[in-house]
Amino acid sequence: MRREIRKMKTDLMNYGRLDVRVMLFNPERIVNILWNKGIVVENVKRRDIITITMTVKYNDYDEVCKVVKELKGQVEVINRSPFVVWAMKIKNRFSYVIGAVVFICIIYFLSGFVWGVKVEDNKFLSPYEIRKCIYSLGIKPGIRKNKVNVTTLEKDIERANDNVMWVKARIEGSVLKVTVKEKVNPPKLTGNENTDGTIHPIVAKMDGEIVKIYCSAGSAAVQRGDFVKKGDVLIEGVQGKDEYQVEVQPEGTAIAKTFEEKSAEIQVSGNELKRTGEVYKDIYVEIMGRKIYIKKCDKTFKDYDKIENKRKLITEVDYYPKKEVEISESKDNLINKKVDELEKSVQENIERSDKIVDKIINQKDIGSGKIRLNVVFVIERNIAVKE
Template sequence: MASGVFESGKVVVEINILKPERFLNILWNENINVINVKRIDVATIQITIDYNYYEDVVQIVKRLNGKIKIVGSKGILFLVGKLKSKFFLTIGGGIFVILLLYFSTFVWSIEITTKQNVSPYEIRQQLYSLGIKPGISKKNINYKDIEKKLENMNSDILWLRARVEGSTLKITIDEKVNPPEVKEEKYGNLVAKMDGEVRRVYAFSGRSTVHTGEYVHAGDVIIEGINGKEEEPYEVVPDGVVMANTFYEKSMVAKVDGTELKRSGEKDSDIYLILFGKKIYIKKAIKDFKDYDKIEESGKLITKINYYEKIEFPIKLTREEIIDNSVKALEESLYNNLTREATIVDRIITTKDDSAENILINVVFIVEQNIVNNEPIDY
């Protein structure tokens, strides 16, 4: 049994038992001091006892097939317990505040504001070369020194300001504005920049030398820098558009049988932050994928690298579906190299078995686009 200060602890318990009177008689026979008895209903009573008798009361209740629960407590014992839990909570909160104040003395992100001519990526790399990167202590940052060195490193900077706000180093840059280039009007003729079959001609200045349906080669004159009658011609700056069908050939090998690597749906990740140039992992990838796609997501403070497992799947598509998907993939790769006004108007598709599992797909794309080289050439 407890003694001293712990004897001052008292608990209020609620007891559900078939014969409460018998239970109370047992308590008195066992010399267990009951301070207060309150009847809740026929089979339920509420009593107050010293805490050091609590275990004895529990055993008696169990012998009589009853139920007991604590509904209240008072005394120094429980006050000390509450203060103890609050003490550790206060200590934990104090440690958190100290760590927060400590980490607030470092710069964890760099924000760069520019306009048109200066790339934020270029400025970020120049800052890294000066030793200014996330994780640096604020006391190691000399604003004037950074501003002067960046101005010397980049001739496009007119003025810049470096300041720390919170845990972010903010770089604001005003750029030098060069006077617009005056395009010198040049006389001459416009020529074709590639082979093509003429579909439409728009001569805004000068006169066309080609007609719809005519096939022209790269370097042929298609708009002359001349206006006026045959007897009285005069030179002008040529300008116009000649839309023509041009031809691009692309090919690829596709599997039509066997297996192919595809994502299984399984994924794992590395999550870490960089402090003082070292990686501190919050989560480490534990799955060992034989084949995978690796995709990095970089944030201001935390970096996440995702690993997507790839396994062999049997090819279930038909030959026609595989050819159709391959043509679409070739078309997308072609569009990446075309100008905005260019349009694919037709496709000539040929296929050839490359092996028992592979097929060679060759596509000639017919693309309608402007074939005028806008830089006049003298003849």
């Protein structure tokens, strides 16, 4: 293989030409000697009494230098053909060229695989849940692209999860992107659960501002933009106008903006207590009110968190030492983190159909580098309930 590569280089270099200047006494001698050695010279020109110029093949240049040296002369390259310049660079950097070719081949080969799965979902469905479903179908990072049928994958995800309404899967570069739209059940109509025959109006179960009201039976007592209090009538049990009114069992929904307030204190400057990352344990068995320690922490801490984990026989107590550290994070970042934390706690306590549409944030400085944060969450929800 090496011999073939060397031969290929030699054949390529035969196409190259060098213009050389030779300086020696009786320079005509060198032309005869070169011709006798089978070396072809072209464009021979005499410049002065001891100098001639001529054109030789690149591969014959070393032999020309050898002959000139034997005649005690000097030789100098005055011009190279562009092909020779390019060939010399390739020759000197052949390993770089091979490395570049190998690198491109590796990149091309690796581009035929899926190396990541990105899930874009709505509000309620967990990306982890969708990603776990995709992995269970055999689609994992490292799989070849030609083995991923996105149409089949979309149908399989819809069949595997009842909460999924629509799926779009596409391969972009080396990433499989899956967009999921989940099902959101419409608000339940209030009023159709009554069975005793008595007409009961539909009222508000909490304070709020009416956004929209829908009546499938009965008449709306409020309209969009009205503020209502808990217990106010939203849908009356009558239908029709004037003397044509009849009593009916009211049914419908009333979507309103409601308000839920959360507050917290935040240390935004100075020092704060943070866990050091160390954990110490007490492990003991309690018999007749007496603790028998299997392992006991012999250190004392000024500030620490304590978490107790009781099992059937053995009790474990974890101690997390804390120390004061200077707050380096900006005030805005600390506030945003706390607001996100409060929003998450609100989201966990509302129904799936409810939606947080706005946040009203107020802060008050309470001294010692602390602020009191009050956040009012504006939540759209169905406030209709049977009286």
